[in-house]
Every structure is written in C-alpha cells, then in structure tokens.
Amino acid sequence: MTDIKGMFHQFFVSEDNRDLLRFLWWKDGDPNNKVVDYRMKVHLFGAVSSPGCANFGLKRAADDGEEEFGQQSANFIRNDFYVDDGLKSVATVKEAIDLIQASKSLCASAGLKLHKILSNKKEVLESVPADERITGVKDLDLHVDPLPLERVLGVTWCVESDTFQFRIELRDRPVTRRGILSTVSSIYDPNGYVAPVTLKGKQILQQMCRDKLGWDNPIPESLRPQWEKWRLECVHLEQLKIQRSFKPENFVSIMDAELHHFSDASKEGYGQCSYLRLVNNWKRSLLLRHGKSKGDPTEACDHPKTGIGCSNHVCKNK
Incomplete structure (x- = not known):
C-alpha cells in the first residue's frame, strides 16, 4: 500500500x-x-x-x-x-x-x-x-515489533496476520429510526463480509419503515428486544478475521481461476454469493466463498459431489 x-x-x-x-x-x-x-x-x-x-x-x-x-x-x-x-x-x-x-x-x-x-x-x-x-x-x-493495525480505504487491516478485521464502536444514540439507521450504517463493510449480521439491523429498520414511523419516533416495544440483542451481539464482530489473500501459501502457481455467482430473493430481502475456484499446476482445486445480502440471510450447504453451495430452502442434497 x-x-x-x-x-x-x-x-x-x-x-x-x-x-x-x-x-x-x-x-x-x-x-x-x-x-x-x-x-x-x-x-x-x-x-x-x-x-x-x-x-x-x-x-x-x-x-x-x-x-x-x-x-x-x-x-x-x-x-x-x-x-x-x-x-x-x-x-x-x-x-x-x-x-x-x-x-x-x-x-x-x-x-x-x-x-x-x-x-x-x-x-x-x-x-x-x-x-x-x-x-x-x-x-x-x-x-x-509486530506490524500494526492500519486502515485500507476505510477497512481495518491487521498487517501482521494479513487479515481484515472490524473495529466496532457503537455510540449511544436515540433508539429511533434515525438513530438506528446511524448505528447500522456505522459498520463499514464495503465487501459484504458481515452482511448476514448487518442484515438483521437493516430488517429492523425496514420494519419501522413499513410501520410508517417518523425519523424521531421511538422504536416499538415489539422490536426493542430484537434491536437490543442485535446491538449487544455486534461487538463480537471484533473477533472475526478475514484472510486478505484467497490463495494459500502452499497452493503453488495458479493455472486457472473461475468465478461462480448465485443469487436469490424474497420479500424480506435478497442475497448474492460468489465462489472463487482456483486450479494450480497440480490440478488441485480450491473453492472460496464470498457473499453479500439484503434481506433474510440463508445458510449455505456444500453439495457432496459438486462442492458448490446453495440456499438450504432449495437444496435437494441436504
């Protein structure tokens, strides 16, 4: 850099x-x-x-x-x-x-x-x-001395371990539509690494919009427990480490690379998942997953034969 x-x-x-x-x-x-x-x-x-x-x-x-x-x-x-x-x-x-x-x-x-x-x-x-x-x-x-944490275009990079990490600083804001939007947006994640987590916060905001609440109206009591639980659990994102390099050190030279994209949608939201398939000169392959979502997160499974994941609700090979 x-x-x-x-x-x-x-x-x-x-x-x-x-x-x-x-x-x-x-x-x-x-x-x-x-x-x-x-x-x-x-x-x-x-x-x-x-x-x-x-x-x-x-x-x-x-x-x-x-x-x-x-x-x-x-x-x-x-x-x-x-x-x-x-x-x-x-x-x-x-x-x-x-x-x-x-x-x-x-x-x-x-x-x-x-x-x-x-x-x-x-x-x-x-x-x-x-x-x-x-x-x-x-x-x-x-x-x-170990190498420090630095920011790369807004993303936290632990240089010593060569991983992307998250610094979560959730300030005390009013529990209103405006305050919730500010809190959810404060988790900067342009690559969608923690989309399944931020998604839940966005769904709470989405419901407040459906209920036509004003920007400074307090959150309904029916949503408050979900919001407080989500906010408390967000701090655990600081334990997450994402390897910057998709290619392992012992994978030798890459002979071929393929991208496979899948997407799905529902009334609650939509999701997209990409797989990177690398082939080295020993004809060994490696499958890596990266996803983004807006709406309900769906778990993914790996097909025992193809190695390609899909949403659980449509999988025929569970």
Missing part, C-alpha cells in the same frame, strides 16, 4: 482557468494587512474537479514513464490507484521491492512522491527508507 504526497497540489491549473479558483486572504497571511484577491495555481482539496484532473495527470505520468521504468510500474500507477491511494498484491517479496522502486522512480520523473508505504512482508519494508514508510511503522524495530 502506498500514497502520493499532496497529490492535488502536484498538478498545475492552466492559467486561463485560475480565475475559477479565486479567494480572498490577508496580504502575507497577516490579519492586520489589507485583504487581497488570490488565485490558486494548483488544484485544491475540496474542488469537485480536482480528483478527475489529478487522476488524468497521474495516468499521463504512467504513459510517459512506461518505456523507461517498465510496464509493471506503469500499469500499477494506471490501474491500481483510488485517487491517491495505491494498492497492489504480487507473488513474491522481490517483485514487491522491484515494483516499489520502479514506481517511485516513475512518479519522481513527473514530480510526484510515493510515501506512506506499507507491506505485510517485513523484508519489503526494510527495503524502504524509514521516512517513506507509513507513520505507524516508521519507528518500529522490524526484527522484533
């Missing part, structure tokens, strides 16, 4: 467009001086145009530097950045070190600086100067 330092400020605004970024400020930053009219010469944080312009410049830097610094680093810059945050997995430590060095050089050629570098492999971190590592790792003794 890496970040581009001050990304928006690294790209100039064309001179004929700078009047669109005018602002008033005291001369020389002194409040006792006269207020004068300034124009931003670079893109600023908060402007709707900044992410698009900066991403265009970043991809242009990849195109310009591809011949000198290699296709792998150019593709990383082109395809694996979310605004200024870069995320990439490679097969070996050497590949990671080479990619970091080439990407740093490519960015530097365009006046950009890669920093806040983090890896789940300490050998990779040792190849990076301490001042270019992410803050929580700069002062660590990599031979002794």
Whole structure:
C-alpha cells in the first residue's frame, strides 16, 4: 500500500482557468494587512474537479514513464490507484521491492512522491527508507515489533496476520429510526463480509419503515428486544478475521481461476454469493466463498459431489 504526497497540489491549473479558483486572504497571511484577491495555481482539496484532473495527470505520468521504468510500474500507477491511494498484491517479496522502486522512480520523473508505504512482508519494508514508510511503522524495530493495525480505504487491516478485521464502536444514540439507521450504517463493510449480521439491523429498520414511523419516533416495544440483542451481539464482530489473500501459501502457481455467482430473493430481502475456484499446476482445486445480502440471510450447504453451495430452502442434497 502506498500514497502520493499532496497529490492535488502536484498538478498545475492552466492559467486561463485560475480565475475559477479565486479567494480572498490577508496580504502575507497577516490579519492586520489589507485583504487581497488570490488565485490558486494548483488544484485544491475540496474542488469537485480536482480528483478527475489529478487522476488524468497521474495516468499521463504512467504513459510517459512506461518505456523507461517498465510496464509493471506503469500499469500499477494506471490501474491500481483510488485517487491517491495505491494498492497492489504480487507473488513474491522481490517483485514487491522491484515494483516499489520502479514506481517511485516513475512518479519522481513527473514530480510526484510515493510515501506512506506499507507491506505485510517485513523484508519489503526494510527495503524502504524509514521516512517513506507509513507513520505507524516508521519507528518500529522490524526484527522484533509486530506490524500494526492500519486502515485500507476505510477497512481495518491487521498487517501482521494479513487479515481484515472490524473495529466496532457503537455510540449511544436515540433508539429511533434515525438513530438506528446511524448505528447500522456505522459498520463499514464495503465487501459484504458481515452482511448476514448487518442484515438483521437493516430488517429492523425496514420494519419501522413499513410501520410508517417518523425519523424521531421511538422504536416499538415489539422490536426493542430484537434491536437490543442485535446491538449487544455486534461487538463480537471484533473477533472475526478475514484472510486478505484467497490463495494459500502452499497452493503453488495458479493455472486457472473461475468465478461462480448465485443469487436469490424474497420479500424480506435478497442475497448474492460468489465462489472463487482456483486450479494450480497440480490440478488441485480450491473453492472460496464470498457473499453479500439484503434481506433474510440463508445458510449455505456444500453439495457432496459438486462442492458448490446453495440456499438450504432449495437444496435437494441436504
């Protein structure tokens, strides 16, 4: 994982467009001086145009530097950045070190600086100067200290165990439709790892909507026990660990990968489940499951012959 330092400020605004970024400020930053009219010469944080312009410049830097610094680093810059945050997995430590060095050089050629570098492999971190590592790792003794918890695009990543985890901080909010919506939405889970859990909270909210309760109406007594039980049980999500890498270390080289998608729906909601099938060069296969849901969660079973799961209520092989 890496970040581009001050990304928006690294790209100039064309001179004929700078009047669109005018602002008033005291001369020389002194409040006792006269207020004068300034124009931003670079893109600023908060402007709707900044992410698009900066991403265009970043991809242009990849195109310009591809011949000198290699296709792998150019593709990383082109395809694996979310605004200024870069995320990439490679097969070996050497590949990671080479990619970091080439990407740093490519960015530097365009006046950009890669920093806040983090890896789940300490050998990779040792190849990076301490001042270019992410803050929580700069002062660590990599031979002794464990790697910390970090956030990756809002998701908690335990770098030492290379797992995704959840930090649950349910604040005391009014037990109203508004408060329940705020509590349920506070569990950030873009990949749907804990969809069967958050689903129950959403169903309670759904019932309040069906009952046409206002935003600040208290929860009905018939739903209160379900809500309190769900809220108490949510703290156990902190014990859950999701392996970041689907591929086990001893699985050798992947020769083929298949995605199998299944979905189902009811009046209570709908669900979707995906299976990743990996085949290595020994013709051994591995089946991994990932799902999302909105509505009643249904348990899944594995067919003894096919190894593909299905909803219990339609399974003929239970």
